[in-house]
Amino acid sequence: MPEDVAWLTDDEQRAWRAFLEATQLLFHRLDRELQQDAGLSQAEYEILVRLSEMPGLSLRMGELANQTLFSRSRLSHAVARLEAAGWVRRHSCVTDGRGTEAVLLDKGKALLDKAARAHVAAVRRYFFDQLSKSDVARIERIADAVREPLRDDSGAGRVVCEDV
Amino acid sequence: MPEDVAWLTDDEQRAWRAFLEATQLLFHRLDRELQQDAGLSQAEYEILVRLSEMPGLSLRMGELANQTLFSRSRLSHAVARLEAAGWVRRHSCVTDGRGTEAVLLDKGKALLDKAARAHVAAVRRYFFDQLSKSDVARIERIADAVREPLRDDSGAGRVVCEDV
DNA sequence: CCGTAACAGTTGAACTTTCAACAATCCTGC
DNA sequence: GCAGGATTGTTGAAAGTTCAACTGTTACGG
Helix, strand or coil: CCCCCCCHHHHHHHHHHHHHHHHHHHHHHHHHHHHHHHHHCCCHHHHHHHHHHHHHHHHEHHHHHHCCCCCHHHHHHHHHHHHHCCCCEEEECCCCCCCCCEECHHHHHHHHHHHHHHHHHHHHHHHHHHHHHHHHHHHHHHHHHHHHHHHHCCCCCCCCCCCC | CCCCCCCCHHHHHHHHHHHHHHHHHHHHHHHHHHHHHCCHHHHHHHHHHHHHHHHHHHEEHHHHHHHHHHHHHHHHHHHHHHCCCCCEEEECCCCCCCCCEEEEEHHHHHHHHHHHHHHHHHHHHHHHHHHHHHHHHHHHHHHHHHHHHHHCCCCCCCCCCCCC
């Protein structure tokens, strides 16, 4: 391991590895339970949730992609599967001929309700049960700080200096 | 959304979503930069790192799977690719005829050194630069608390009560 | 020893995600 | 209005992951 770039301190090293392992384990576990309880992947669940929160239970594909942080392609494939399963329907957008709207169907809403119960319980059990009130606040603050710089320039490769 | 199971409070809801989004954005970004800088996926990088930390630069497949949290199958495929690329070699274990040892080759070590420089810089830029000293300590503590219950019974489906 | 169970790892098929190319529509300036 | 460019979304193939079945090896009980 080279030493000439700013390496991580021991504290940082331990924190980073613990963080990686914890998130990995947590997401794997939540995924598996969601799969067992409702036959949904985290990705599918996320899509259904976002739709369910919209008035009209519908959303343009692009906006849905933004909210879920999926690529357009990934979302297209995923929604195609949800549509095949009868949980979602797509129809082309009235106001913009290029667009497509995805709509959550009753069958999908029912499944989501069932899935959400189990999923929230799991999130509580494996995550919030281990956390104090101040941990929760701290996590929100840290997460906000981390995501803010990453949020916008999501397609940029390490901008160094690029103007005039 | 049903209300009869312990739902999340508003604080928890916000923290959870921020956490999900931050981790997603962070991992995507690190993945992409690793890919651009060294042509490695996070998974491949992880494998090379673990091998590089062993005396002899080698590890049994099973132990490597444990450390990386990969399934045996995933690891098999991944190491097969690394082997095809000439970064790793496999040979069957001397002391246990069933086993296989993966060994990091010079070419792999060299690649890893290069990759590590860029990767660590990225981890610092996108993660630690946003964190205070006390954030780092808190993260380690929380991560430990979260992973500990998940660590062992990694194959269990929500044990309710199972004895006598 | 021998038969059986447990273990270590690999394999191929099914599925998901990514990547690049594409079709269709909208917008803009002339 | 219409050419050129940007935007929206889909598609098919390649790459990666998961799942279940399989091979070969070791450990154990009789």
